[in-house]
Amino acid sequence: MRTNGEYAQHPKGAEAQFAAEDRDELLQYELTARQEELRNRTRELAEEKFRPRALEWERTGEFPWENIQALADAGLIGMSVPVEFGGGGGTWLDAAVILEEISRTCYTTAMAALGELGVQTRALAVYGTEAVKRKYLPLIAEGKLICSVCITEPDTGSDLNALQTTATSSNNSYLISGKKALISRGDVAQLFVVYVRYDGKPGSSGVGAILVERDTPGVSIGEAQPTLGGESLYEITFENCLVPTSNVLVEAGGLTRMLTAFNGQRTLNAAISVGIAQGAQDAAVIYSSHRHQGGRPINEYQGIGWMLADNAIQIEAARLLVRRAAARAGAGFPSRYEAAVAKTLANEMALTVTDNVMQIFGGHGWLQKNSAERYLRWARYGPLGGGTPQVQRNGIARHLLKSAEGML
Template structure:
C-alpha cells in the first residue's frame, strides 16, 4: 500500500493519483473565488494588460497564495498536487491571473524554499505567502531561449557579493515585480554551456536595474525586457551558484506540471462553455447537443482532459513536496499543452460562426491555450528529453 505524500494516508494503486478530500476542498474554494471575482474581469485584464493585483490579494487573504510556502514560513506547506489543483481552477476562468500566480504557486517559491539561504527564506517566503512580494524568473535572453548554455548575463565576484551585467527578454510581471530569480553565469570566464550557470536573487529597486516597456501577448499577459548594468547583489542573494543550474532543472520539472495544469484548466473552462452552448443553441428544432457529431466532439474533449489531468496528477503526486521527475513532467506537459489546443479548437467549432466573435468566450480559450507549448520547455525540446529518458533505466511510476 502506498502512502500519500500530502496526508500520510494509505492509497491503493487505483486511487493513488486522485485528490484527497483536503485537495478537493482547496479546489472548491479556489473555484468559488475565481468564478465570483476572476471570470467577470478576465477580459478587462487582457485588454488593458494590467497586472491583476486584486486577484492575488484575494488568494493571499484566503490562504491559497501561500500553498507552496512551507508552514514554518507562513504558508500551508502544500505539495505540487495542491498547487496543480489551484492553478487548474484559476486557469479555467482567467489566463492572466493564472500566469500572475504561477511563480508564487510554483517554481519561484519552491526554489527559494529548497535552495535559498536561511536569511533569504526568512525574508522572502512569509511575504510571498501574504501576497506582499511578486516574484519573476528571468532566464530567456534575446539570443537564447531553450539553449540556456548560450546566455551571456554574468555575475562577477566583488567584495561582499557580485556585480551583474546582462539582459533578459520576454519576461513576465516585470512591471510589478519585487524580486527576480536571474539566471546568470558566475565568474569572469568566457565559457559556454551550463557548468558556470546558476541563479541569483535580484531586488527590483537595486541601482542598475532597468525594465523596458512591455509587449502585449495573444493571451493578454504582458512581457518585458530587463537590462542589468553593474548591479550589485550581496552574497546571501545567491540561490544556486556556478553549476547550480542542474539543481534548478528539478524545480523546472515542477514548473512544467504547473504550466500543464493551467492548460487543463483552460480546456476544462472551454468544455464547460461548449456544454452550455450546445444545450442553449437550437437548430432544426432541437438543441445542437442532440446531434451525434457534436456529442462526440464533446466526448473527445472530456476524454483528452481526463487523460491530461491523470498525467499531471501522476507527475505532481510522485513529486510530493520535492520536485517531479523529468520524464513524468515532460510527458504530462507535452500532452496537456497539445490537448488544450485541440479541445479549444473543437469548442470554437461547436460555437460555430459565433465562436469567431470576440464577445463570446470560445476564441479567448483558444488564444489562452496557445501559450502552454511556448513556455517552460517546448514540446519539441521535451520530446527529445523523453526519448533520452527512454534509453535510461527509470523506476516505475505506475
C-alpha cells in the same frame, strides 16, 4: 507496483487484489477531502471574482492585484510557502489543483499567480539561505511580493547552456550584467531570480541562479510588450548590478538542480492547460445544449456529441498525468520524465480541445463576448512557455534511450 500477470494469478482475482494492496498508490492521484475543499474554495472565488473581469484584465493589461489579494486572503497564494514562513505548506498537487481552477476562468490571474504557487517560491524554500527564506517567503504568502524568474535572453531560449548574462565575483559580491527577454510580470516584480553564468565559466558548468531586487542600481525594465494572451512581457536589463554573495541561490554547476526545480513549473504549466481546456469544454456543453439547429440542440448531432466526448477523454487523460507528476514529487520536485510527458500532452490537448470548442460555437465563437475565442488564445501559451513540446520530446526520448542502455 505488481504486474498485471501477477495479479491475474491471485486466487481472489486481479481486481480484488489490486484494490486491497495498491489502494494507497492509486489514491495519490485522487484528491483527498482536503484537496477537494481546496478546489471548491478556489472554484467559488474564481467564479465569483475572476470570471466576470477576465477580459477586462486583458484589455487594460493591468496586473490583477485585487485577485492576488483575494487569493492571499483565502490562504491560496501562499499554499507553496512552508508553514513556518506563514504559508499553507501545501504540495505540488495542491498548487496544480488551485491553478487548474483559476485558469478555468481567468488566464491573466493564473499567470499572475503561477510563480508564487510554483517554482519561484519552491526554489527559494529549497535552495535559499535561512535569511533569504525569512525575508521573502512571508511576503509571498501575504500576496505582497511578486517574484519573476529571468531565464530567457534575446539570443538564448531553449538552449540554456548558451546563457550570456554574467555574474562576476568581486569582494564578497557579484556584479550582474546582461539582458533578459519575454519576462512575465516584469512591471510588478520586486525580486528577480536571475539565471546567470558565473565568472565566465563556459557551458552548463558555469550556469547558476542569483537573486536581484528590483531597486538594485543598474536594473531597468523595458516597455510593456503586449501579447496574444493579454498580459505584457518585458525585457529586463541588468547593468553592473552589485549584489551580495548571500544572494546566490544556485552556484555554478547547478544547472541540473535548477532544471529539476523547473520540472515543477512544467507540471503547473500543464495544470493551466487542463484548466483552460476544462473551462472551454464547460462552455461548449452549455452552448451546445441551448443552441438549436434543425429543430434540436446541436449536441444531439453525432458530429458535435463526439467532439465533446473526445474533449472529455483528452482532458481526463491530461489531468491524470498532471496529478501523477505532481503527486509523486513529494517534498521535492516532479521528475523530468513525468513533467515532460504531462506538459506535452496537456499543452497539445488544450489546443485541440479549444479548437473543437470554437467549432462547436460556430461563427458565434469568433465573437469576443462568447468565451470560445478567449480559451483558444489562452491555450496557445502552454506550448510556448516553460519548455516547448519539441524540447520536452527531446528529453523524453533521451530518457527512453538511457533506460534502454544495456538492453540494446
